[in-house]
Amino acid sequence: MSKSKQLSFAVHRALTGVAIATAASVPALAQDAPREVEEVVTTGSRLPVDTNLITTSPVTTVSADELKYSGVTRVEDLVNDLPQIVPELTSNDSNGSTGTATLDLRGLGSDRTLVLVNGHRMGFGDPFALAPDINQIPGNLIEQVELLTGGASSTYGSDAVSGVVNFIMKDDFEGFQVDIQRSGYQHDNSAGEAQARIADRGFDQAPGDVTDGETLNVNVIMGMNSADGRGNVTGYLGYRDIKAIRHSERDYSACALRNADNPDTGATTQGAGTCGGSSTIPTGRFTDFGAGAGVDLTLDQSSGDFVDRDGLLYNYGPLNYFQRPDERFTGGLFANYDLSDKFQAYGEFMFMDDRSLAQIAPSGAFFVTNRLSCANPFLSAQQLDAIGCNDPTLVDADGFVPMYVGRRNVEGGPRFDDLQHTSNRSLVGFRGELTPNWNFDAFINFANTRLTEVYNNDLSITKVTRALDAVNDGSGNVVCRSVIDGSDPSCVPWNIFTPGGVTQAALNYIDLPLFSKADMEMNQGVAFVSGDLTDAGIKFPSADNGVQVVFGLEYRDESMVFDLDNGYNNGDGAGQGGATADVSGAVLVKEFFTEAKIPVVEGAPWAEALELDLRYRTSDYDTGVDADTWNIGGSWSPTNDYKFRASVSRAVRAPNINELFAPQTLGLWQGTDPCAGASPTLSQAECAATGVPAAFYGMVPASPADQYNAVFGGNRNLDAETSDSFTVGVVLTPESWAAGLTLSLDYWQIEVEDAISTVGQEFVINRCATAGELCNLINRNPVNGNLWIGSSSVISTNVNIGKFEVAGWDVNATYATDIGNHGLNFAMRGTLLDTWDDQPVPGGVVNDCVGFWGSDCGRPRPEWKHTFSTTWNTPREGLDVIGAWRHVGEVKEFSNDRFSVDGQNYFDVSASYYMDDLFGGETTFTAGITNILDEEPPFSGVFNTAPFSNGNTIPGTWDPLGRYWFLGLTHSR
Incomplete structure (x- = not known):
C-alpha cells in the first residue's frame, strides 16, 4: 500500500472511529498528536474561537458519519433519536400532515427551535407549520450537526428560545462522489392480542410477514477548485423515492x-x-x-x-398511510472565491422539490x-x-x-392530500479584513417556498x-x-x-x-464587523489576549400569501371540519446586535483560561412588538483537563405570520366530552355551565370516534413570547489520567412566559364547569348540547397566555482506546428530564408532564432517554462494525394514568467496508439493521390524534414500522 493510500485509509479509520463517538464538544485525540490551534465560528456566536476551548453554552455535535452509518435517508430520523429532541412532524404522519419534517428541541415546539444552515436562517416550511422543512437539507452533504441548548436570540434573533440546530455543510469539496442507498422495513405480524381485537370486530387481518416501504436514495457531490487556486465550487444533486406503507400492513394498526x-x-x-x-x-x-x-x-x-x-x-384505519409515499429532488451549490488576499465572496444556493401523498379513509x-x-x-x-x-x-x-x-x-x-413543496434558498455574501484587527461579513439571504395542494x-x-x-x-x-x-x-x-x-x-x-397554494418568502440582510482589541490595549492585565467585539445590523422581511379555493373558503368539504379562509401577511423587523468575548485570566496556576461572553440584541417589529435580548456566559478552565461553563440569557419569539394572520377554522380535537353520554362525569349544574340544556343532561351525544370540533386560528394582537434560560456544566478531558475519555455534564433550565398557544379543549370545559372561567369559549349545539356536529365547538385561537418551565441534565461521554493496532470507541448521549411544567392559564393548574403524554402534555416526555454506541475498527483492514442501543423511558397517559408504556429499547447494528482502490477511487460499502429485534411500538391510547400520532402509536418517539434494513455504497474519486 502506498504512503498516500495508507494516509487515506488512516483518515477513514479515524473518521469512522469518531463517527459514533463524537458526543461532547471536544473529541478524544491521540496523546502524541500535536496541539493545533484552529479558529472557527461556533454555533451561538459570530466570533471566531479556538476549537481547543469550550463554548459557554452546551453544544452537542453529530458527525456526518453518524448519518451514514445509521442508514437513515431522512435527516429528521437521525436527529429525532437524540435525547434533546422531541419528535414532531415526520414522514410517518398522514391525517393532518403538512408533508414537511420539523425539529423540536426540548419539546417546546418546532416554532421555538431555530434551524440554520452554515449559521444562516432557513426559509418557511408550510403555511400551517412555518418551521423550516429539513427535507431541504441534503444529508450526504452534511459535515456535522450542532445542537445548542438555551436562548440564542441575542445572536440570531427571534425563534431561538429552546436553542439552535445548525447544519454545517461540506462547502469546500474537490472531486466526485456518488452515494446510492436502498432501504426498507421488514416486520413479522405476530401480535396475538392485536389480532384477537381485529377478529372480535370481524375486520380484515394484516398479512403475516411483510417487507415494504422501500426507499431509494441517490446523491451526487461534485466539487472543483478554480484554476488559480483562489476559489471552490461544490455542487450536489439528489433524488429520493419513498414507497407507501398502509395501516393494513401492520396488525397493531390494522384497526383504530x-x-x-x-x-x-x-x-x-x-x-x-x-x-x-x-x-x-x-x-x-x-x-x-x-x-x-x-x-x-x-x-x-x-x-x-x-x-x-x-x-x-x-x-x-387500514387505508391510512403509516409511511407517506414521497418523491424528492434536491440540488444546489456552495461557492467561495478570494477576490484578494483580504476579501472573499461566497454564496449558497439550495433547491428542493418534494411531493408527498397523505392518504386517509x-x-x-x-x-x-x-x-x-x-x-x-x-x-x-x-x-x-x-x-x-x-x-x-x-x-x-x-x-x-x-x-x-x-x-x-x-x-x-380514499381521500388523499397531494402536497408539493418547492423551495429555493439563495445567499450571497462578502467577508474580509478591514484592518489587521477588524473584519467584516455581510450577506443577503433569500428563501422562498411554494406549496401546491390538491x-x-x-x-x-x-x-x-x-x-x-x-x-x-x-x-x-x-x-x-x-x-x-x-x-x-x-x-x-x-x-x-x-x-x-x-x-x-x-x-x-x-x-x-x-x-390551495401558498407562497412564503424571507428576505434577510445582515452586516457586522468583528474586532480584536488586543493591540489597542483593551484587555485584562491577567490575560494575554484582549477583548473581541462584534457590532452588527439585521433586516428581515417575512411574508406569506395563502390562497384557497371556494370549497375550502366556504367550508363545503364534508371531511374538512369547517371553512378555511385565505390568509396573507408580512412581518418586518430591524435589529441591532453586539457581542463581546472577554478573556479575564489566561495561563494562571488556578486558571488556564477564564472568559466572559456577553451578547445583546434589540429588535423593532412593524407589528408593534419591541424586544431586547441578551446573554451572559462564562467559562473557566482550571487546567486543560477540567472546564466549567455557565450562561444566563433572555430570548424572545415574536409571533409569526401564521399565528398573526392564520384564518380561523373549524377543526377536530381528540378526547372526551365530560358532559356527553348516558353517565356524564360532571354534574348537571357543571354541565349546564358549559352550555348543556337541562333537559339533555345524560342525553348529550358522544362522538363515536372521540373527535370533537374546535375553532383554531390566528390573532393579530399577539405580543412576543419571552424566555429566560440558565445553563451550567462541566467538561472533562483528563488526558493525564484517562486518555481518550471526554465527558460533559450540563444542567439546563428554560422558562417561557406569555407563550403563544391555545388552551386545551378539555381544560376549557373542566375549567368552565368547576371555576366558571373560560365559559365563553364553549359553543354547544343549542338543541342537544353536542360538540361534534355542525358548527358547535370549543374556541381555541392563539393567545399570549401560557407558561412553560423545562429543566434537565445532559450527559455526553466518549471513550476511545486501542486494542492492538485497532480502535474501539464508545459514545453515550443521555438526557434526564427534571421538569416539564405547562401552565395553560395564569393562576391555573400546572401540568407536570415529566414521564407523561396526552391531551394536556402533548407528545411523550420520558424522564430518561439515551443513545449508546460502540464502534469497532476490526482486524480486517477497512471493516468497521457499529452497534447501538437506543432507550426511551417509561411514560404514562396524563389523564388518570390510564395508560402506562414501559421503557422501550431498540438495538441497531451496522458495518462499513472501505476499499481505497476500487473502480479507480475510494469505495465504502455500508449495511445495517435498526430495531434488529423487530420491536412493536406501544399503543398510544386516547392520545391517538393527528398529526403527531398515527397507527395507534406515536411515530418518531417509538419506532413505528418494525425492523429497518439498509444497503449503501459510496464511491469517490
Missing part, C-alpha cells in the same frame, strides 16, 4: 383502537383497547339522536330494509343533513315507516322528518344535501328537487337507500376536489 376500562382496577391500561371506528359507515347510519322516533338504523344489504345499527362501526356524509324527505322515491314503505314518516307528530309541514345521515363514500375511494375525493356538503333530497318529476323519473326548482340543474340523486344504488354519475356530482 379505542380505550376500554380494566375490570379489575377500574382504570384503562395499555393493551385494554378494543377496535373502534367511525359510525359513518358504508351501509349508512340514519339516526335522529333522540329528537324524533329515537331510531339508530342502517341499511341491510340483503333485504334492503332499515335495521337497527346495533353499534356497527367502520374501520377507517374515504370521505362521507358526516351527518351534514338533519332531516329526510318522506317524498323521496328511493325510500321503501318499510324504510318510511322506520324513520317515522307514518307518524304525523314527527313529519313537519314540508314533509320532512328529523334524521341525521352518516354515510361513508367507499365507492369513491385534496382529492372529498364530498361537497352542498351537493350531498341536494343529492339526498330526491323527488319524482311527475313523469316517473327520480331527480333532485334542485332540478325541479332550477337551483341546481346538474344535480344527480345519491341513492344510498338501496343496496348497490349509488351510480357513477352521482359520485361525479358529489365529488369535491379542493385546491
Whole structure:
C-alpha cells in the first residue's frame, strides 16, 4: 500500500472511529498528536474561537458519519433519536400532515427551535407549520450537526428560545462522489392480542410477514477548485423515492383502537383497547339522536330494509398511510472565491422539490343533513315507516322528518392530500479584513417556498344535501328537487337507500376536489464587523489576549400569501371540519446586535483560561412588538483537563405570520366530552355551565370516534413570547489520567412566559364547569348540547397566555482506546428530564408532564432517554462494525394514568467496508439493521390524534414500522 493510500485509509479509520463517538464538544485525540490551534465560528456566536476551548453554552455535535452509518435517508430520523429532541412532524404522519419534517428541541415546539444552515436562517416550511422543512437539507452533504441548548436570540434573533440546530455543510469539496442507498422495513405480524381485537370486530387481518416501504436514495457531490487556486465550487444533486406503507400492513394498526376500562382496577391500561371506528359507515347510519322516533338504523344489504345499527362501526384505519409515499429532488451549490488576499465572496444556493401523498379513509356524509324527505322515491314503505314518516307528530309541514345521515363514500375511494413543496434558498455574501484587527461579513439571504395542494375525493356538503333530497318529476323519473326548482340543474340523486344504488354519475356530482397554494418568502440582510482589541490595549492585565467585539445590523422581511379555493373558503368539504379562509401577511423587523468575548485570566496556576461572553440584541417589529435580548456566559478552565461553563440569557419569539394572520377554522380535537353520554362525569349544574340544556343532561351525544370540533386560528394582537434560560456544566478531558475519555455534564433550565398557544379543549370545559372561567369559549349545539356536529365547538385561537418551565441534565461521554493496532470507541448521549411544567392559564393548574403524554402534555416526555454506541475498527483492514442501543423511558397517559408504556429499547447494528482502490477511487460499502429485534411500538391510547400520532402509536418517539434494513455504497474519486 502506498504512503498516500495508507494516509487515506488512516483518515477513514479515524473518521469512522469518531463517527459514533463524537458526543461532547471536544473529541478524544491521540496523546502524541500535536496541539493545533484552529479558529472557527461556533454555533451561538459570530466570533471566531479556538476549537481547543469550550463554548459557554452546551453544544452537542453529530458527525456526518453518524448519518451514514445509521442508514437513515431522512435527516429528521437521525436527529429525532437524540435525547434533546422531541419528535414532531415526520414522514410517518398522514391525517393532518403538512408533508414537511420539523425539529423540536426540548419539546417546546418546532416554532421555538431555530434551524440554520452554515449559521444562516432557513426559509418557511408550510403555511400551517412555518418551521423550516429539513427535507431541504441534503444529508450526504452534511459535515456535522450542532445542537445548542438555551436562548440564542441575542445572536440570531427571534425563534431561538429552546436553542439552535445548525447544519454545517461540506462547502469546500474537490472531486466526485456518488452515494446510492436502498432501504426498507421488514416486520413479522405476530401480535396475538392485536389480532384477537381485529377478529372480535370481524375486520380484515394484516398479512403475516411483510417487507415494504422501500426507499431509494441517490446523491451526487461534485466539487472543483478554480484554476488559480483562489476559489471552490461544490455542487450536489439528489433524488429520493419513498414507497407507501398502509395501516393494513401492520396488525397493531390494522384497526383504530379505542380505550376500554380494566375490570379489575377500574382504570384503562395499555393493551385494554378494543377496535373502534367511525359510525359513518358504508351501509349508512340514519339516526335522529333522540329528537324524533329515537331510531339508530342502517341499511341491510340483503333485504334492503332499515335495521337497527346495533353499534356497527367502520374501520377507517387500514387505508391510512403509516409511511407517506414521497418523491424528492434536491440540488444546489456552495461557492467561495478570494477576490484578494483580504476579501472573499461566497454564496449558497439550495433547491428542493418534494411531493408527498397523505392518504386517509374515504370521505362521507358526516351527518351534514338533519332531516329526510318522506317524498323521496328511493325510500321503501318499510324504510318510511322506520324513520317515522307514518307518524304525523314527527313529519313537519314540508314533509320532512328529523334524521341525521352518516354515510361513508367507499365507492369513491380514499381521500388523499397531494402536497408539493418547492423551495429555493439563495445567499450571497462578502467577508474580509478591514484592518489587521477588524473584519467584516455581510450577506443577503433569500428563501422562498411554494406549496401546491390538491385534496382529492372529498364530498361537497352542498351537493350531498341536494343529492339526498330526491323527488319524482311527475313523469316517473327520480331527480333532485334542485332540478325541479332550477337551483341546481346538474344535480344527480345519491341513492344510498338501496343496496348497490349509488351510480357513477352521482359520485361525479358529489365529488369535491379542493385546491390551495401558498407562497412564503424571507428576505434577510445582515452586516457586522468583528474586532480584536488586543493591540489597542483593551484587555485584562491577567490575560494575554484582549477583548473581541462584534457590532452588527439585521433586516428581515417575512411574508406569506395563502390562497384557497371556494370549497375550502366556504367550508363545503364534508371531511374538512369547517371553512378555511385565505390568509396573507408580512412581518418586518430591524435589529441591532453586539457581542463581546472577554478573556479575564489566561495561563494562571488556578486558571488556564477564564472568559466572559456577553451578547445583546434589540429588535423593532412593524407589528408593534419591541424586544431586547441578551446573554451572559462564562467559562473557566482550571487546567486543560477540567472546564466549567455557565450562561444566563433572555430570548424572545415574536409571533409569526401564521399565528398573526392564520384564518380561523373549524377543526377536530381528540378526547372526551365530560358532559356527553348516558353517565356524564360532571354534574348537571357543571354541565349546564358549559352550555348543556337541562333537559339533555345524560342525553348529550358522544362522538363515536372521540373527535370533537374546535375553532383554531390566528390573532393579530399577539405580543412576543419571552424566555429566560440558565445553563451550567462541566467538561472533562483528563488526558493525564484517562486518555481518550471526554465527558460533559450540563444542567439546563428554560422558562417561557406569555407563550403563544391555545388552551386545551378539555381544560376549557373542566375549567368552565368547576371555576366558571373560560365559559365563553364553549359553543354547544343549542338543541342537544353536542360538540361534534355542525358548527358547535370549543374556541381555541392563539393567545399570549401560557407558561412553560423545562429543566434537565445532559450527559455526553466518549471513550476511545486501542486494542492492538485497532480502535474501539464508545459514545453515550443521555438526557434526564427534571421538569416539564405547562401552565395553560395564569393562576391555573400546572401540568407536570415529566414521564407523561396526552391531551394536556402533548407528545411523550420520558424522564430518561439515551443513545449508546460502540464502534469497532476490526482486524480486517477497512471493516468497521457499529452497534447501538437506543432507550426511551417509561411514560404514562396524563389523564388518570390510564395508560402506562414501559421503557422501550431498540438495538441497531451496522458495518462499513472501505476499499481505497476500487473502480479507480475510494469505495465504502455500508449495511445495517435498526430495531434488529423487530420491536412493536406501544399503543398510544386516547392520545391517538393527528398529526403527531398515527397507527395507534406515536411515530418518531417509538419506532413505528418494525425492523429497518439498509444497503449503501459510496464511491469517490
